[in-house]
Amino acid sequence: MREEFLAELVFPGVSRSVSTARHCVGHVLTMAGHLDVSGAQLVVSELVGNAVVHTISGLPGGLVAVDITAIGDDLARIDVIDGGSATVPRMREPTETDPRGRGLRIVDEMAVRWGVRGDACGGTAVWAEVFTVQSAPACAADLSVCNVAS
Numbered sequence: 393m394r395e396e397f398l399a400e401l402v403f404p405g406v407s408r409s410v411s412t413a414r415h416c417v418g419h420v421l422t423m424a425g426h427l428d429v430s431g432a433q434l435v436v437s438e439l440v441g442n443a444v445v446h447t448i449s450g451l452p453g454g455l456v457a458v459d460i461t462a463i464g465d466d467l468a469r470i471d472v473i474d475g476g477s478a479t480v481p482r483m484r485e486p487t488e489t490d491p492r493g494r495g496l497r498i499v500d501e502m503a504v505r506w507g508v509r510g511d512a513c514g515g516t517a518v519w520a521e522v523f524t525v526q527s528a529p530a531c532a533a534d535l536s537v538c539n540v541a542s
Contacts, residue, residue: 393467398424398460405444405454405475413440413458420460421468426524431502432468435520438498443474447516451475463521467504471519473511 399420403409417436421429436458444450459471499506499520506520 393464395469396424396462398462401458401460403440403456403458405447405449405451405456407441407444409444409456410437410441413437413456417458417460417470421462421524424462425465426462426468428524428526429468431522432470432524435499435502435506435522436470436472438496439470439472439518439520442496442518443472446479447474447477449474449515466523466525467521468524469519469521471517473517474515476515 401413401416401420403413414433414437418429418433421432426432440456440458443456444454448454449456454475457471457473459469459473461469461471463469496506499518503520503522506518509517509519511517
């Protein structure tokens with residue numbers, strides 16, 4: 393499957409960057425011809441929000457980078473790179489009354505696959521691959537059905 397790097401966007405590590413990142417990712421993907429960018433926008437909102445709240449990127453002067461890559465015409469990979477933290481991102485089991493802790497669960501539901509890796513500067517990159525077509529096949533469990541390289 394052909395991959396095309398579309399953009400790297402860098403935002404201040406502040407809460408208002410979440411909506412800006414969401415808007416910018418939607419614009420980049422739309423301009424690249426992707427038809428349904430809502431899933432990618434939701435994923436980037438959750439991942440940038442997590443970076444701002446849970447990493448040193450949320451401290452004064454911190455930054456969050458968002459890389460956008462098209463994988464064919466129907467899939468996009470979103471990489472959110474933060475300044476790092478003392479913990480590794482993981483899904484939580486929030487109670488009904490917990491005000492937080494659902495972000496990676498949402499990413500898990502929206503993405504074909506996702507993961508976490510360190511970056512060369514000591515930060516963390518959380519990535520997710522999301523369908524960008526209006527009627528994406530329900531094949532997250534079996535990527536071979538969709539001809540998506542695993």
